[in-house]
Amino acid sequence: MDTKNVVIVGATGAVGKAMIKCLDNLEFPVGNLRLVASERSKGKVVKTSFGEITLETISDEVFESSDIALFSAGGDISREWRDRVVAADCLMIDNSSAFRYEYDVPLVVPEINPDAAREHNGVIANPNCTTAIAAVVLWPLHEAFGLKKVIISTYQATSGAGAKGMQELLDQTRDVLEESEGNPLKVSKCHVEPRAFAHPIAFNIIPHIDKFQKNGYTKEEMKVTWETHKIFGDDSIAVSCTAVRIPTLRAHSESIVIETEKSVSVDEAREVLEDSDGVKVVDNPDDELYPMPLEASGKSGVRVGRIRQNIVFGENGLEFFISGDQLLKGAALNAVQIAKLFV
C-alpha cells in the first residue's frame, strides 16, 4: 500500500494529540510523521505508536516533504501558512473555521459528502465539532425523511476550549470544593478567577460560546446553521441552535427536535440510524441506556438515544439526544477520515 507523509500542525494540543491516535486507530498508512508545535516545545520528544518523534517548529521545508498537513493550531496560523502549504503541493486539512465558508474550500464529513473532498484546491475544511456530531445523525434522517426544521440545544464540554479548558474546570472545581468545604450553600459564593471562559464553569453553565453576532446568536450557534447547509448541499433546511458550555470534560451532547417532510416513526428512524456509519444507537430506557458524555468519551461513534415521536410536530416530528466525543468525530477523527479519502 502506498504510504503518505503526514505533518500535524498543533501537535501538542488536545486535538493534535487525538490526531496522532486516530492515524493509528484508522490504520492510516503513515510514511513519515512530523509534529509541529510552538517555539516553546521545540526539541521535545513525543512517544507515539509511530516511534519517538521530535517536535519541530513550522517551516516551508516541513510541507515540502509532506503529502498531507493536518492543521489544528488556530485560524491565524492556518491563514498565515495556507498559500505556502498549497504551493508545496501538500494537501491542507484544516480544523479551524478560517476557510470553511469559502466557495472553493470543501467542508467535508466523509459519511456524508466524500465526493466534495475531490473538488479541493489544496485546502479541505474540517467542520465545527457541534455540527459534525449532529450531522452524522441528521444526514441519514434527511435522506430517509427529508428535514424541514432542526432545533438544537447543546451541552458542550470544556474540551471545546482545548486542554486549557479542561484544566480550568478541574482546577476551579478543586478550589471551589476546598473553599466551600463541601457545603452546597457556599458554592455560589466562592471566588474564582475565570481565564479560559467568560465566567466560572465549576458547578455552573454558560450560554455563550464564541462571539455574539448581530442577530443575537453566537458564532458557534450560527456555525451549526451555516455548516449544516454547506455539508448537506441544501440551504432550505431551517436550523437553529443554542450553544451552552457545561462543566464536563469531554464529549458534547445535543438535544435535537426535527420536523420532517415525510411522516416518520420511531421504529423507522431507529432502523435508519442503526444502518448508518459513524452512528451508534444507545436507546434502551428500560435498562437506563441512553447517550451520556462520560460513556461517549474516547469512542468514535456518535451515540443517539431517547428517540421519540415529538409532541409538537406529531407524526412528522422526532426528538432525540446525542453524545459524541468532540475531540474525535468533532475534530481529529473527522480530519483523519478526510485524509484517508486520499489514500
Place this chain on the structure above:
Amino acid sequence: MDTKNVVIVGATGAVGKAMIKCLDNLEFPVGNLRLVASERSKGKVVKTSFGEITLETISDEVFESSDIALFSAGGDISREWRDRVVAADCLMIDNSSAFRYEYDVPLVVPEINPDAAREHNGVIANPNCTTAIAAVVLWPLHEAFGLKKVIISTYQATSGAGAKGMQELLDQTRDVLEESEGNPLKVSKCHVEPRAFAHPIAFNIIPHIDKFQKNGYTKEEMKVTWETHKIFGDDSIAVSCTAVRIPTLRAHSESIVIETEKSVSVDEAREVLEDSDGVKVVDNPDDELYPMPLEASGKSGVRVGRIRQNIVFGENGLEFFISGDQLLKGAALNAVQIAKLFV
C-alpha cells in the same frame, strides 16, 4: 394584620428549609410556626427567624392547630395525610406531584392564575419546578403574542433530587478529582457508585429524570406539557421537553424556542418581559450578561436572556435562555406565594 398558623411538613429537606426562609422574606404574617420532620429528627431544635423551633413528628393535632400546611415530604406522605389535613380545616399546599392532575385541585402559579387558587377544596398543588420556572416567562409572552409551539431543553441542577442530590454531586466530584489526580483523561475511567441518580453525575450529564412513559418521554418531561396546559387553562399549546440532569448544585436552566400566533420582535418581547412579575431580564451580550445558574442561585426572580428572533420560526418565533432557583420559584417560594393569597 391577621396572622396565620403555619406548619411545614418536611421541614429538614432542601425545600422545607427554603420555605422557612421564604416565609420570612415575603413577610408572611406567621402566628405560630410548627416544623414536622421524620421520627429521626424529632426533638432537634432549629434556629429560624421566627425563633427556635423544636422538630416534631406528624400528627392530627398539628393540623388542627394550623391554618396552612406546606407539604414537601414526598407524594406518599401527602397522599396518606390529605384527608386528615382537609378534615382539620387546614389548607394543604402540596409540593409533590400527587394531586396536580386532579380535576378539583387547583395548580397555581400566583403570577398567572391566582384566581384558580380560590376554587380549592382544601388542597392546592404547587407545580413541578421546571414547569414553574418556564411558566412565569412563557405566560406574559402567551398573553401578548399567543403561544402555538414551545420546545424546551433543560439543564437541571442536582438540588432537584433534594439535599442528597447536591451532596452526591459534591462527594462524587471530590472522589473523582482524587482518583484521577486531576488528569482529564482519567476522569471517565474513575469508579463511582451512584445512589441518588441512575448514573455518575460528576463531570457527566444524564438525560433521564423521573420514570419513562410509554411515549418515550420521561414523567418529568410530560409534567411540563400537562402542567403548562393546566396552569394556562389552554391545552391547545403544543409543548415538548427534554429534561437533562447536569452537574450543578442549584437553579435550573432551560433553552426555549417558541412559535407565536402573532408576529413578535425581540424588542417587543423584552418590553413585555421587563414588565412581568417574577421575571428579571438579564440580557446584555456585550457585557457578557445572560442567565446562569450560579448567578440565579438564591434569587427569587427567574432570569431570562439570550432573547433573539428564532431562525426556524422567523418573525413568529423567539428563542431565549432562562435560569431560576428551583428551590425558590420552582418550589418553596411559589408555595409561600400561594399561601399569601389567603392572608
